[in-house]
Amino acid sequence: MFQESLVMPALYTQDEEAVIKRWIQQAPVYPERDDLIDSNRVAEISLYSVQSLLPKGLSITEDGTPVLGRKTWDCSGCMRNDLLYPIHLFEINWADSPGWTWPEVYYATFLPGYDVYAVTLSQGSADSYDYFDLAIGFFRVDKVEQIAEKSSRIVQDWWQFQRNEWSQWAWVDVLNSGLVEAGLAFRLRDEVWQKRRKT
Secondary structure, three states: OOOHHHHHHHHOOHHHHHHHHHHHHHOOOOOOOOOOHHHHHHHHHHHHHHHHHOOOOEEEOOOOOEEEOOOOOOOOOOOHHHHOOOEEEEEEEEEEEOOEEEEEEEEEEEEOOOOEEEEEEEEOOOOOOOOOEEEEEEEOOOOHHHHHHHHHHHHHHHHHHHHHHHOOOOOOEEEEEOOOOHHHHHHHHHHHHOOOOOO
């Protein structure tokens, strides 16, 4: 039996609990409409155990030294690695440049004590949103089979916001499938950008 009074302090600090509660009240969260500090903190709480799998931007200093752009963070909850399991949804490439990709990866993570799945995005650079990782929305499910569908809708809403507010062009490719298959990701993209696939 889940003992919230025992598990919650092992997963989240009091400050993190306040951040998660505030974020749930504000979600979905979008740049230029909301402060993204809580969104970033919820993403870092959710993604702690998969940090090494997240996109890493590479830049070159003036002296030619390569530098990885992604920062790592420490976990304040002693049981977080044992109880939070981010589910890899899929990873897209926003644009092709010679020798470069612009990846954005999506995860859904169940947050015990709140009974919600947080949907997150991660990029290899903080240039787009001022943060590497953001929690963009959440959902509740009655059946595990609903996770892919509900996650996909939150990601699709994220793309719709970018298209409407920033005239963002459509992403070009699926780099990795996860719980959400590439075919579904392309269909959702085509619905947002009203593309027709060649047959």
